[in-house]
Amino acid sequence: MITSSILFTPFQMKGLSLKNRITMTPFFTGYSNKDGTVSPLTLEHYKKMAASGVAMVVVENAAIDLPGSDSPFQLRVDHDQYIPGLTRLAESIHNEGTYAFLQINHAGRYAYGPDRLAPSSVKTGNVFPREMTVQEIERTVVAYAEGTKRVKEAGFDGVEIHGATGYLIVQFLSSRTNHRRDAYGGSFENQMHFPLQVVDTVLATVGQDYPVGYRFLADEELPDGLHPEQTALLARELQKRRIAYLSVVGGTYDSFSLPENIEKQKQEGFMVHYADLIKKAVPETPIITAGRIQTTETAKRILEQGMADSIGLGRVLFADPLWPKKAMGIVADPIVKCEPLCSFCMQRIMKGKPALCSQWDKMDRKAFLSMIGETEE
Numbered sequence: 001m002i003t004s005s006i007l008f009t010p011f012q013m014k015g016l017s018l019k020n021r022i023t024m025t026p027f028f029t030g031y032s033n034k035d036g037t038v039s040p041l042t043l044e045h046y047k048k049m050a051a052s053g054v055a056m057v058v059v060e061n062a063a064i065d066l067p068g069s070d071s072p073f074q075l076r077v078d079h080d081q082y083i084p085g086l087t088r089l090a091e092s093i094h095n096e097g098t099y100a101f102l103q104i105n106h107a108g109r110y111a112y113g114p115d116r117l118a119p120s121s122v123k124t125g126n127v128f129p130r131e132m133t134v135q136e137i138e139r140t141v142v143a144y145a146e147g148t149k150r151v152k153e154a155g156f157d158g159v160e161i162h163g164a165t166g167y168l169i170v171q172f173l174s175s176r177t178n179h180r181r182d183a184y185g186g187s188f189e190n191q192m193h194f195p196l197q198v199v200d201t202v203l204a205t206v207g208q209d210y211p212v213g214y215r216f217l218a219d220e221e222l223p224d225g226l227h228p229e230q231t232a233l234l235a236r237e238l239q240k241r242r243i244a245y246l247s248v249v250g251g252t253y254d255s256f257s258l259p260e261n262i263e264k265q266k267q268e269g270f271m272v273h274y275a276d277l278i279k280k281a282v283p284e285t286p287i288i289t290a291g292r293i294q295t296t297e298t299a300k301r302i303l304e305q306g307m308a309d310s311i312g313l314g315r316v317l318f319a320d321p322l323w324p325k326k327a328m329g330i331v332a333d334p335i336v337k338c339e340p341l342c343s344f345c346m347q348r349i350m351k352g353k354p355a356l357c358s359q360w361d362k363m364d365r366k367a368f369l370s371m372i373g374e375t376e377e
Contacts, residue, residue: 005327007020007021007022007300008021009021011055011310014211014244016056020053020324021310021311023056023057023311024313024317025290025312026162027317029045029060029318029349030073030348030352030354030355031045031073031355034072034073036075036078036082038082038085041372043089043092046092049093050093050094052321052322053324053325054098054324055310056099056310057093057099058103061104062076062082063075064077064078064105064140065106065143066078068140069107070105070167071112071349071352072112077150078143082150087154090102091155101211102154102160104148104160104161105162106168106169109124109177110124111129114127117130119168119177119185122171131180134184137184141194144161144201145198146205147159158210160213160247161198161212162215163215165215165251165252166217169194169198170220170226170252172191173188173191173234174191175224176225176254188233192237196237196238199214199243208242211245212244213244213245213288214238216248217249217250217252219231219250219251220251220252221258228277231278235285236282239282243285244286245287245288246285246287247287247288248271248274248287249291250291265292268295269298271289271290272289273307275307279306288312289308289310290311290312293312294338296327315338315357316338318355319338319360323335339358339359344357356369
């Protein structure tokens with residue numbers, strides 16, 4: 001029997017009629033082909049995610065240009081040659097009755113190649129990225145817009161600009177990584193110049209009616225980093241531009257491994273308070289929250305208290321693609337939880353292997369490994 005929970009009430013967002021309040025948030029799998037094209041494994045994965053019962057699937061980040069790639073197994077949108085595969089991907093999601101968005105990104109100083117570009121030359125690992133010229137910044141802004149145009153042409157219902165996790169947009173926003181003294185640095189108003197220029201150019205390219213969402217970093221979770229009193233200013237500027245939604249998160253690659261943050265990440269809903277803060281700053285903008293929301297009780301409480309408008313499931317949905325159907329009462333089995341002490345999926349990605357979940361049952365793991373030509377570890 002289908003529950004009448006607030007989780008399953010319809011929701012309007014920038015002209016889209018979402019069937020419920022559950023979104024699949026981007027989760028990097030490394031399933032694409034090495035040339036950035038959509039693989040059969042990519043199609044199978046997102047078909048499964050779309051069939052889960054979520055209202056909207058946001059596909060993992062695709063690179064807007066090659067120097068901005070963060071993995072050799074990342075989707076790409078920097079050339080028309082990628083459109084046919086992306087079209088098949090959007091169709092595979094639509095065929096399950098689900099809206100399809102694609103996240104686009106430039107990794108900046110976190111790119112995997114040797115020729116990394118960033119707002120300033122701040123050491124990352126053993127590499128000092130090269131500071132971008134104004135001309136390179138302007139070309140990158142155009143690359144975001146051209147990538148979005150391809151996403152739209154491929155048939156996706158919207159695009160999500162990746163403005164979190166410490167990637168290029170955050171690198172411009174943070175004084176930790178932006179030491180510029182031109183129009184792109186110095187004051188926070190100037191530091192906002194790049195992300196707002198990206199959004200403005202994207203909207204001018206695809207039109208105000210095309211849904212453009214934004215993965216939004218509320219707090220860097222570092223003493224000298226970005227905090228909500230600053231990021232709320234950016235949220236207000238994005239609301240003025242009628243952004244489709246803000247998908248609110250906290251933390252970056254520089255802060256994820258801090259002991260206090262590792263402990264915090266074990267807690268259910270550990271990022272929800274950030275969504276609540278940003279929702280209060282921009283009440284007219286739809287807010288998606290995330291952060292290991294494992295139980296339907298927690299998800300309902302978040303929505304009932306007005307902390308967010310949609311529940312984002314990333315690794316939680318990866319661990320149990322039946323989560324929404326179990327929450328609806330269609331499937332009676334208990335929800336398989338993402339194990340907070342486990343990082344198996346991320347360990348595989350760091351080794352250049354496709355993501356796999358330790359919580360999958362033995363038959364599913366065996367079938368997956370057979371598909372990619374591996375044996376059980």
